[in-house]
Amino acid sequence: MTKPTVAFVCVHNSCRSQMAEALATLKYGHLFSSFSGGTETKDRINQDAVGMIKKLYEIDMEATQYSKLIDHLPAIDILITMGCNVHCPYLPCKHREDWGLDDPSGKGEQAFIQTIGLIEEKLADLAVRIEAGLGTKE
Numbered sequence: 001m002t003k004p005t006v007a008f009v010c011v012h013n014s015c016r017s018q019m020a021e022a023l024a025t026l027k028y029g030h031l032f033s034s035f036s037g038g039t040e041t042k043d044r045i046n047q048d049a050v051g052m053i054k055k056l057y058e059i060d061m062e063a064t065q066y067s068k069l070i071d072h073l074p075a076i077d078i079l080i081t082m083g084c085n086v087h088c089p090y091l092p093c094k095h096r097e098d099w100g101l102d103d104p105s106g107k108g109e110q111a112f113i114q115t116i117g118l119i120e121e122k123l124a125d126l127a128v129r130i131e132a133g134l135g136t137k138e
Contacts, residue, residue: 004077004135005033006126009088013038013067015046016082016101020119022053022061027120028127032078032135037070039089046105052112077135078126094135 006024010017017036024034045061053059070091079093083100099122104111126134 003032004094004130005035005074006078006080006130006135007070007073007076007091007093008034008036008080008082009038009070009091010036010082011038011084012040012042013069014042014044015049015103015105016115016119018045018061018065018067019049019053019116020080020082020123021065022059023057023116023119024123026057026059028123028130031127032130033074035073035076036065037068037073039070041067041069043067048105048109048112052109052116056113056116078130080126 008017008020008024013036017038021034021036024032045065045067050061053061070089076091076093077095079091079096081088081096081098083098083102101115101118104115
């Protein structure tokens with residue numbers, strides 16, 4: 001069985017979706033392939049997100065990730081929207097869900113720590129569901 005592909009999508013692909021991609025790759029790369037994208041891009045990944053992920057996990061997101069458009073994503077099995085309160089365009093996938101996460105940008109370190117904790121919880125739940133067959137290819 002091939003690993004499912006999971007895409008984390010947010011408007012600018014600079015903060016929540018980038019953190020989700022980094023944490024999913026670190027913790028669940030053996031179970032699914034992770035990507036992130038947006039309907040718009042930024043010149044750089046949110047520097048507060050970069051700093052917090054580096055501080056907590058010793059991951060340099062800027063070494064392997066960059067802000068990219070959704071049309072640069074591979075075929076998607078599971079689409080996760082981050083909760084941007086905008087209508088995301090249609091992307092073909094087997095499963096779609098919204099995580100409803102508030103954007104921590106500009107809100108300080110505690111907001112990032114809280115958002116990262118929610119991402120970790122949601123990733124753990126997603127991993128359990130993927131192990132049970134969500135989004136798998138036959």
